[in-house]
Amino acid sequence: MTSLTRQEEQVLLIIHHLRNSAYLVNIRETIKQMTGKYLDVGTIYVPLKRLHAKGLLAVFHGEPTAVRGGKAIKFYRLTPLGYAALAETKMIQDRLWKGVMLPDPEG
Amino acid sequence: MMPAHIHKIPMPARWVFRLLLPRSDFLYLMGDYTEIYNRIAREKGKGHADLWIARQACRSIPKYLSDALYWRLIMLTNTIKVMFRGFKRHKGFTFINFAGLAIGLSVTLIITFYIMDDLKYDRFHPNADRIFRVLSVGVKRGTKNSITSGPLVQAFKRSLPEVQYATRVTQAGRIRVGPEGTDFRNADEGSILQVDCILADTDFFNVFDFKILEGNSGEALATPGSVFLTPQTAQALFGDDNPLGKPVAVHRIENAHVAGIVEAPPQTSHIRFGMVAALIPSQNPVWWDNWENLTLNGYVRLQINADRQATQEKMVELASKSEFPQIFEPRIQPLLDIHLGSADHSYDSLNAGKNDIVVVYTMGVIGILVLLVACINFINLSTSRAGMRAREVGMRKVAGSSQSQLITQFLGESVLTTILTFLGAVLVVQNSLPYLSSILDKQLSLSLTRDLIPLIALFLTAVFIGVLSGVYPSFVLSSFKPVHVLRGDFKTGRNNAILRRVLVVFQFGVTTALLVGVLVILSQIRYLRSMDMGYNRDQVLVLVNGVRQNNALNGGMDLSLIPIENIERIEIVRGGASALYGADAFGGVVNVITKKAAGSRFKITLENGSYIPREYVSGYGGGTTENPADPLDLLDSQKIGLAFSRGGETLSFVTTGSITRADNGFIYNDLNNENRKRSTRYELWKVK
Numbered sequence: 001m002t003s004l005t006r007q008e009e010q011v012l013l014i015i016h017h018l019r020n021s022a023y024l025v026n027i028r029e030t031i032k033q034m035t036g037k038y039l040d041v042g043t044i045y046v047p048l049k050r051l052h053a054k055g056l057l058a059v060f061h062g063e064p065t066a067v068r069g070g071k072a073i074k075f076y077r078l079t080p081l082g083y084a085a086l087a088e089t090k091m092i093q094d095r096l097w098k099g100v101m102l103p104d105p106e107g
Numbered sequence: 108m109m110p111a112h113i114h115k116i117p118m119p120a121r122w123v124f125r126l127l128l129p130r131s132d133f134l135y136l137m138g139d140y141t142e143i144y145n146r147i148a149r150e151k152g153k154g155h156a157d158l159w160i161a162r163q164a165c166r167s168i169p170k171y172l173s174d175a176l177y178w179r180l181i182m183l184t185n186t187i188k189v190m191f192r193g194f195k196r197h198k199g200f201t202f203i204n205f206a207g208l209a210i211g212l213s214v215t216l217i218i219t220f221y222i223m224d225d226l227k228y229d230r231f232h233p234n235a236d237r238i239f240r241v242l243s244v245g246v247k248r249g250t251k252n253s254i255t256s257g258p259l260v261q262a263f264k265r266s267l268p269e270v271q272y273a274t275r276v277t278q279a280g281r282i283r284v285g286p287e288g289t290d291f292r293n294a295d296e297g298s299i300l301q302v303d304c305i306l307a308d309t310d311f312f313n314v315f316d317f318k319i320l321e322g323n324s325g326e327a328l329a330t331p332g333s334v335f336l337t338p339q340t341a342q343a344l345f346g347d348d349n350p351l352g353k354p355v356a357v358h359r360i361e362n363a364h365v366a367g368i369v370e371a372p373p374q375t376s377h378i379r380f381g382m383v384a385a386l387i388p389s390q391n392p393v394w395w396d397n398w399e400n401l402t403l404n405g406y407v408r409l410q411i412n413a414d415r416q417a418t419q420e421k422m423v424e425l426a427s428k429s430e431f432p433q434i435f436e437p438r439i440q441p442l443l444d445i446h447l448g449s450a451d452h453s454y455d456s457l458n459a460g461k462n463d464i465v466v467v468y469t470m471g472v473i474g475i476l477v478l479l480v481a482c483i484n485f486i487n488l489s490t491s492r493a494g495m496r497a498r499e500v501g502m503r504k505v506a507g508s509s510q511s512q513l514i515t516q517f518l519g520e521s522v523l524t525t526i527l528t529f530l531g532a533v534l535v536v537q538n539s540l541p542y543l544s545s546i547l548d549k550q551l552s553l554s555l556t557r558d559l560i561p562l563i564a565l566f567l568t569a570v571f572i573g574v575l576s577g578v579y580p581s582f583v584l585s586s587f588k589p590v591h592v593l594r595g596d597f598k599t600g601r602n603n604a605i606l607r608r609v610l611v612v613f614q615f616g617v618t619t620a621l622l623v624g625v626l627v628i629l630s631q632i633r634y635l636r637s638m639d640m641g642y643n644r645d646q647v648l649v650l651v652n653g654v655r656q657n658n659a660l661n662g663g664m665d666l667s668l669i670p671i672e673n674i675e676r677i678e679i680v681r682g683g684a685s686a687l688y689g690a691d692a693f694g695g696v697v698n699v700i701t702k703k704a705a706g707s708r709f710k711i712t713l714e715n716g717s718y719i720p721r722e723y724v725s726g727y728g729g730g731t732t733e734n735p736a737d738p739l740d741l742l743d744s745q746k747i748g749l750a751f752s753r754g755g756e757t758l759s760f761v762t763t764g765s766i767t768r769a770d771n772g773f774i775y776n777d778l779n780n781e782n783r784k785r786s787t788r789y790e791l792w793k794v795k
Contacts, residue, residue, distance in 0.1 A: 024139040041139060041163060049132070064138075066113055067145060071138025 004089050008047045010035075012056065012086055015076050022076050023062070024048065048076060056082035114148050116141055116160055123164040127171050182512075183519065189499070190520050197492070204488045205528055208572075211481020212525075212532035216565060217543060218474035220536075220551050223561060225467050227375040228446035228460075232316045234408065237271075239415070239439035241405035241422075242452070246434055250673075253404060253455040257388055257395045259431050260405035264310070267421055269413035274310035275386055275395070275403045276378070278457045282358050284382065286344065289356035302340055303379060304357075305457070306386035312369070314408045315378070322351050322367025328385045332362035335383040337371035360384055374550040377445050379459045393784060398430035404457045407439065415439065430788070433757070460549065476617050482576045483614045487607055489521065489580035500584055501592035513585035521577025522570055529569035533562070579606075650698040675702040708752040716744025716767070758792040 004012070014030045015022040024044055032038050051057045062073035078086075116124075116137070128136050140160065148156035194201040229235055241255045241263070257275050264273035282304040283291055289298065311317075312325030319325070320338065327333045334357060341350045350365045357363040363384070372379050386403075388396040395403060409418060422437045431437070440448065449455050450463040503513060537553045544551045555562070648655065680696035748763040765784040 024136075025142050028143070040166065041136070041143070042167060045132070045136065049129075067142055068138035069113060069115060069141035071134050071141065073138060074132070074135040 009089055011047050023073050056085050114145055120160045120164040127167050186516050186519050207484045208481050208528040209531045211477050213535045215474045215478045216536045218470050225462050229442050235442050237409045238442035239407050242438045242440050243401050243435040244438045251452045253452045254401045255405045256398050256401050257403045258398045269409050269418040270407045271410045272310040272313040272408040274308055274314045274406050276307045277403050279304040279306050285356045287354045291358050302381040304382045305380045306384050308386045314406045318370040320368045327366035331387045333366035333385040334363050335367045335369040337381050340381045341368055377458045399432055480614050480617050482572055483610045485576040497587050497592045500587045501589040504589040510585045514581045517581030517584055518577040522573035525569045525573030648696045673701050675700045710750040712748035714744055714746045760789045760791050762787050
């Protein structure tokens with residue numbers, strides 16, 4: 001399996017956290033909450049599209065709403081393949097981080 | 108929760124997104140953008156939201172452009188590569204294709220410059236639309252003369268409020284000029300300049316916008332002997348010294364001194380000079396201050412709001428009440444018409460490099476025809492080669508190329524070809540213009556900086572030709588069906604062949620017509636150059652109505668100055684006739700008899716006086732003793748005359764009397780005004 005980029009990893013994890021209501025806007029909001037900065041719409045759209053193309057994400061459509069100017073929503077959720085990719089990334093991360101002690105950045 | 112109001116994404120951003128966002132997800136992404144846009148608008152205000160959306164839109168442009176450029180560039184490299192392979196494989200074809208188009212473009216370029224040069228004439232005067240030349244037009248036949256009488260021009264200025272300035276100008280020809288004190292009788296030729304000189308009065312620099320670089324206003328031209336020099340003339344005479352106010356020796360002008368420096372007129376001026384000298388009518392009253400003598404060129408500058416037609420009517424009326432010859436009436440010709448609109452004018456010597464509008468139109472038509480033939484040639488060669496490229500098209504289509512991509516490729520090829528040939532044509536033109544300038548008697552040159560705008564225009568024309576001549580072949584080529592091509596049963600369509608035949612016939616027709624034209628012109632020129640004229644022009648005396656025309660100054664007479672319709676007959680005395688007519692009739696005599704005016708004149712003149720050869724006239728410094736037949740020998744005379752004349756419907760009786768005193772000095776410098784002429788006209792009868 002090809003390894004995920006940092007952004008793809010973030011996006012996948014956030015979609016997992018948001019359960020069945022993950023779509024571009026609230027993914028962006030969540031990234032802001034966690035990392036403190038807004039990303040460009042395009043910066044999130046590109047990994048989403050790529051992950052979908054690789055089969056790590058599945059897509060389902062919502063109803064058009066007034067707040068979106070009458071446009072429908074595209075929701076994302078993880079496929080089993082997506083979970084497998086996350087698991088593998090986690091394993092590699094753990095291996096890399098093993099035995100590393102760092103001062104707490106917030107402390 | 109429904110928000111009170113949903114903002115739409117502003118228009119420009121929506122356009123950018125429509126262009127750049129992926130089609131498949133366009134609606135979802137627009138939804139996402141709208142949601143975020145509205146949240147920002149709600150939290151921070153609409154201004155922030157607009158700023159954000161603008162940033163989002165702008166950020167996507169560079170990436171899009173670089174992507175587009177990248178892929179186009181790859182396609183272009185391939186196109187160029189295939190094109191050059193084609194050139195290498197079909198060398199003869201390529202040569203003919205390029206050469207044909209390059210020659211066509213060069214010819215069109217040269218013609219464009221030729222026409223542009225003609226159209227530029229006299230446009231450098233900012234007030235060109237208010238400047239007019241005064242013509243004298245024959246009342247009966249409408250013959251046009253570019254000259255008029257001096258007093259009439261002055262009368263316009265005095266009496267017509269529409270005329271802001273009026274000036275009298277005359278051509279003095281090439282005049283010898285040297286440093287102060289030059290004795291022209293036996294001067295060292297090295298120190299003498301030949302300068303094109305015109306004589307003009309004080310309003311000259313008011314009517315025209317020739318810039319006075321140094322010195323006084325044109326008022327200086329009221330002083331006898333004042334001359335304005337162009338910087339080139341001044342440089343040649345005085346070097347780097349300040350010439351202002353310095354005396355200078357000018358042949359036939361007394362006490363000449365430099366009154367100012369005037370900018371040299373450009374090549375596109377119908378009046379050209381190296382020197383402007385004062386025209387003093389009282390120095391030569393018979394010619395310059397005489398209502399009946401049409402000898403001067405008159406120019407007027409009208410007031411800003413003057414109506415041309417009304418002014419002209421007033422001029423005609425004014426002339427009809429004056430002593431102006433009634434067989435003529437004044438007419439004004441716009442300055443911008445002088446260069447191209449004076450083909451049928453007589454006495455038009457003050458009109459340098461004049462051309463005929465018909466010539467300009469003909470050149471334009473030839474230019475367009477040549478370009479058309481070159482285009483057709485290009486189209487035919489491209490389509491005829493179509494069969495050879497069928498397999499390439501087949502392969503490209505099989506590899507997934509769409510028809511529009513192929514059209515772009517072939518159009519690109521033909522545009523590239525025309526751009527290359529255009530560059531070649533510019534080189535050809537640049538190198539051939541100096542030679543052509545001397546043939547065409549025009550100063551044509553191509554400078555990349557000065558002619559940038561016309562060059563860009565012609566470059567765009569070349570690109571347009573590329574597209575035009577590429578469209579048809581590219582559609583033919585790209586419409587080939589790969590199945591037919593690759594199976595080998597490919598044939599060019601019948602329609603295609605018919606169109607090509609029509610084009611070929613047209614092309615051959617135009618080419619033949621142009622060739623025949625060139626051959627006719629060539630044979631005419633050869634005829635003019637080599638045909639025996641039946642007489643040797645040297646040493647032949649030319650008389651017009653028995654009056655000697657050639658003299659030591661002009662060397663001979665330009666017979667073309669006499670309008671052919673005015674000649675009644677020509678008498679020729681073959682062989683030497685010196686005994687009767689003098690030394691200059693050694694080779695024979697040609698006497699041109701002009702037609703009599705519609706009116707008739709009966710005249711008796713009594714004259715007495717003495718003949719004074721030029722050598723005895725003080726103050727006149729021309730000619731040499733070896734050249735005795737100078738026409739400016741003078742008569743110190745008294746004359747009295749009676750004439751009955753019928754002009755038009757009027758019978759009149761004219762008495763004239765004149766005293767010319769030459770012992771006081773040269774007639775031109777008649778400062779004491781001792782020369783008098785008076786003529787009184789009595790109208791006897793008028794038939795109405």
